[in-house]
Amino acid sequence: MATPDSAEVVVIGSGICGALAARKLALRGVPVLILEAGPRIDRGRIVAAFRNSPRKGDWMSPYPYSPWAMQPQYKPKDNGYLIQAGPYPYPAEYIRVVGGTTWHWAAQAWRLVPNDVRIKSLYGVGVDWPMTYEELDPWYQEAEEILGVAGADNTGSPRKHPFPLPPVADPWSMIRFRERLAPVYPVVANTVARNSRSYDGRPACVGNNSCQPICPVNAQYLGINAVEAAEAAGVKVRADAVVYRIEADAKGRIAAVHYYDPDKTSHRVTARQFILAANGIESPKLLLMSTSSKYPNGIANSSGMVGRHLMDHPSSSLTFYADEELWLGRGPQSPSSINTMRDGAFRSQHAAYRLDFTNISQVLSVTEALIAEGVYGPEFEKQLRWRAARQCNVKNVLEVLPNPDNRITLSSEKDALGIPKPVAHYSIDDYTRRGAERSKQDFAKIAELMGGTGLRYSPDGQFANNQHITGTLRMGDDPAKFVTDGFGRAHDHENLYMCGTGVMPTAATMNSTLTAVALALRTADHMVPAKSSGADNGGAT
Amino acid sequence: MKSVNTARGKVEPVDGCATPASRPDGPIDPARRKLLAGLVTAYTASLVPWALAVPVTDAGHGAFVALSAILAGKRVLNSVLGQRLHAALVDIEPGFDADCQALLKQIEAQQIDPAKLQGALDAAHSSLAPLPRKLMRAWCLGLVGDGEATRCVAYENALDAVMVADVLKPPTYAYGPYGSWSNPPAAKGGDEHGNA
Numbered sequence: 001m002a003t004p005d006s007a008e009v010v011v012i013g014s015g016i017c018g019a020l021a022a023r024k025l026a027l028r029g030v031p032v033l034i035l036e037a038g039p040r041i042d043r044g045r046i047v048a049a050f051r052n053s054p055r056k057g058d059w060m061s062p063y064p065y066s067p068w069a070m071q072p073q074y075k076p077k078d079n080g081y082l083i084q085a086g087p088y089p090y091p092a093e094y095i096r097v098v099g100g101t102t103w104h105w106a107a108q109a110w111r112l113v114p115n116d117v118r119i120k121s122l123y124g125v126g127v128d129w130p131m132t133y134e135e136l137d138p139w140y141q142e143a144e145e146i147l148g149v150a151g152a153d154n155t156g157s158p159r160k161h162p163f164p165l166p167p168v169a170d171p172w173s174m175i176r177f178r179e180r181l182a183p184v185y186p187v188v189a190n191t192v193a194r195n196s197r198s199y200d201g202r203p204a205c206v207g208n209n210s211c212q213p214i215c216p217v218n219a220q221y222l223g224i225n226a227v228e229a230a231e232a233a234g235v236k237v238r239a240d241a242v243v244y245r246i247e248a249d250a251k252g253r254i255a256a257v258h259y260y261d262p263d264k265t266s267h268r269v270t271a272r273q274f275i276l277a278a279n280g281i282e283s284p285k286l287l288l289m290s291t292s293s294k295y296p297n298g299i300a301n302s303s304g305m306v307g308r309h310l311m312d313h314p315s316s317s318l319t320f321y322a323d324e325e326l327w328l329g330r331g332p333q334s335p336s337s338i339n340t341m342r343d344g345a346f347r348s349q350h351a352a353y354r355l356d357f358t359n360i361s362q363v364l365s366v367t368e369a370l371i372a373e374g375v376y377g378p379e380f381e382k383q384l385r386w387r388a389a390r391q392c393n394v395k396n397v398l399e400v401l402p403n404p405d406n407r408i409t410l411s412s413e414k415d416a417l418g419i420p421k422p423v424a425h426y427s428i429d430d431y432t433r434r435g436a437e438r439s440k441q442d443f444a445k446i447a448e449l450m451g452g453t454g455l456r457y458s459p460d461g462q463f464a465n466n467q468h469i470t471g472t473l474r475m476g477d478d479p480a481k482f483v484t485d486g487f488g489r490a491h492d493h494e495n496l497y498m499c500g501t502g503v504m505p506t507a508a509t510m511n512s513t514l515t516a517v518a519l520a521l522r523t524a525d526h527m528v529p530a531k532s533s534g535a536d537n538g539g540a541t
Numbered sequence: 542m543k544s545v546n547t548a549r550g551k552v553e554p555v556d557g558c559a560t561p562a563s564r565p566d567g568p569i570d571p572a573r574r575k576l577l578a579g580l581v582t583a584y585t586a587s588l589v590p591w592a593l594a595v596p597v598t599d600a601g602h603g604a605f606v607a608l609s610a611i612l613a614g615k616r617v618l619n620s621v622l623g624q625r626l627h628a629a630l631v632d633i634e635p636g637f638d639a640d641c642q643a644l645l646k647q648i649e650a651q652q653i654d655p656a657k658l659q660g661a662l663d664a665a666h667s668s669l670a671p672l673p674r675k676l677m678r679a680w681c682l683g684l685v686g687d688g689e690a691t692r693c694v695a696y697e698n699a700l701d702a703v704m705v706a707d708v709l710k711p712p713t714y715a716y717g718p719y720g721s722w723s724n725p726p727a728a729k730g731g732d733e734h735g736n737a
């Protein structure tokens with residue numbers, strides 16, 4: 001039996017982008033309802049579940065799985081939710097719970113570099129953004145103040161105001177990388193949503209080294225912090241509400257959305273304005289599913305661009321033993337990068353990239369390797385300590401260009417509620433592969449400067465995925481080529497907005513979330529402009 | 542900060558995954574107590590002299606303890622954890638004790654060096670070849686069972702964490718006050734553990 005319901009603004013998805021857009025609107029006096037597919041979860045239980053998990057290397061393993069809100073899972077076996085059409089696999093990972101995927105992000109909170117928004121004009125590749133970097137600066141600043149971003153000014157992304165927090169203290173391993181690579185490479189502290197001192201009621205980092213899959217102490221900003229802040233501002237959040245249809249009226253305005261509860265009872269919710277923020281895969285899926293005689297290709301899809309131009313950041317890597325004890329695993333997981341290849345004239349020829357150093361403890365992988373090798377007796381402990389102290393890794397984070405054939409479509413297979421599963425069509429083109437090839441020079445040089453031995457390159461042509469789902473709702477001025485306008489409003493529906501990494505027209509070389517949050521705040525501001533400027537900026541102290 | 546843990550990150554396990562089905566983590570019944578020394582040959586005694594005083598319940602448990610000591614090459618093995626791992630392994634595979642006894646017998650009879658054990662078993666296509674890895678996986682990663690049936694019996698006490706405990710905390714446990722990780726790692730024992 002359907003339960004009618006309504007709000008001024010309905011937001012679909014309680015991830016960091018949806019929740020912070022909702023909060024901003026609520027601070028401006030707008031009644032907002034968030035519909036969230038997944039359940040509420042508890043941090044303490046996730047920490048305990050991780051400690052008890054038989055798969056410590058699988059960051060999904062501590063998170064609950066809800067049959068009504070399926071999410072891609074690959075271990076211990078593929079749950080078959082995200083269907084792979086190839087030619088290259090796209091094993092996306094996201095969490096459908098209140099707060100969304102940033103429950104287990106690494107909190108790298110990078111800005112673009114200015115030229116990222118003009119790669120078509122400057123380098124003849126990809127597409128330009130419908131805004132300048134300068135236009136984004138205040139929204140970045142607002143996002144950084146909410147998230148509590150720590151960083152230094154040497155990252156290549158200019159800013160008008162200082163970071164809210166000083167950079168997080170370097171782990172010893174990264175101090176050594178910085179010192180030893182200095183003649184050739186500047187190693188910079190990552191800009192991160194991780195507290196370098198207590199901030200906004202959350203404590204400073206204490207180095208648990210489990211940022212992925214869960215920060216036990218709330219030192220890293222997560223989507224759940226955004227949800228709690230939204231609720232404090234008056235936003236209502238309805239968990240376990242799986243939106244399965246967006247309904248347009250005769251004039252093309254969105255009239256309502258329909259959701260299932262876990263029992264598959266259908267509910268219809270009306271609103272004056274809507275924000276779709278269900279992430280770069282679930283959002284286009286929902287638009288494509290919402291077909292009608294007037295919209296046979298789905299909502300917001302007169303251009304046929306919904307779900308297309310799927311991008312992410314593939315990585316190849318080098319693992320080696322340094323010639324001194326670094327002991328990765330002391331302090332946070334994602335401390336440092338080399339940014340020198342994020343921009344340059346070479347972008348007309350090959351992909352730009354960031355070089356990323358991990359500080360994840362190597363004990364698990366070394367132990368697994370020693371057991372696999374059959375090393376027993378006193379040699380085991382000796383080798384474990386030697387390798388865990390010296391093993392280190394550098395990876396590239398490669399730009400992928402927008403390609404309409406890389407896309408999300410609907411499968412004929414259905415989930416438990418009868419909702420189509422998403423299909424990923426993905427490939428990694430020569431532009432990106434040339435970037436990967438170029439980065440091998442850097443890998444080799446870095447290993448040389450660190451006295452590296454036992455060099456293990458990831459196999460040629462094989463890439464790990466970084467889970468930055470980009471491009472599927474891309475923004476741009478031309479309604480024939482883009483899904484939303486420069487403010488995230490659907491070209492086809494004046495009261496439908498989209499937030500999340502999906503709206504980004506290109507992927508550039510930085511983890512995408514900070515940019516998506518900045519754009520989401522800008523979208524909310526566009527929907528309901530401030531009466532007096534700056535009244536609701538920041539919110540963190 | 543509702544449901545947020547302390548800075549030390551202490552969280553009680555909430556589900557049964559860390560506990561094997563049977564839970565023999567109390568002291569061994571004195572009436573059944575034997576010492577490992579009575580169950581092994583001189584060759585095993587020479588490999589793991591420190592393990593000889595470990596109390597065991599029977600020959601099967603004794604073989605498990607002896608093999609564990611040989612494989613892990615660790616002076617002190619946590620005997621309470623050993624009982625839990627043993628119970629979990631037997632629970633999964635009823636023939637586990639018999640396999641342990643057979644492998645121990647083979648090591649003793651052929652005086653196999655632990656460093657060469659896996660190679661020897663693989664070369665002989667022995668049906669016991671998977672056993673050392675099962676034991677090491679249990680002790681070092683706290684894991685027993687395969688695929689979806691894998692269970693986690695230990696984390697903080699697993700040997701991989703214990704062997705580096707002077708330098709690292711297992712992930713989810715606080716390393717220390719903010720910034721303490723910027724200091725050089727103060728590993729105890731340095732050269733004893735060798736530079737390969």
Ligand SMILES: Cc1cc2nc3c(=O)[nH]c(=O)nc-3n(C[C@H](O)[C@H](O)[C@H](O)COP(=O)(O)OP(=O)(O)OC[C@H]3O[C@@H](n4cnc5c(N)ncnc54)[C@H](O)[C@@H]3O)c2cc1C
Nearest residue numbers: 013015016017037096100101106107108243278500511513
């Ligand atoms: C392991 C890992 C590490 C990462 N590390 C970083 C990092 O360091 N830096 C970075 O920038 N990014 C990182 N990311 C990416 C980051 O998590 C995402 O960019 C971010 O979560 C996107 O936010 P979002 O709000 O758009 O989507 P999400 O966080 O995915 O939230 C979307 C929400 O919508 C809900 N939803 C979905 N479908 C429906 C529906 N039909 N009805 C109602 N609700 C629905 C979902 O349940 C979810 O709560 C990482 C990702 C992973 C997996």
Ligand code: SF4
Nearest residue numbers: 205206208209211215
């Ligand atoms: S290192 Fe620990 S305290 Fe710091 S952010 Fe990561 S998990 Fe949280």
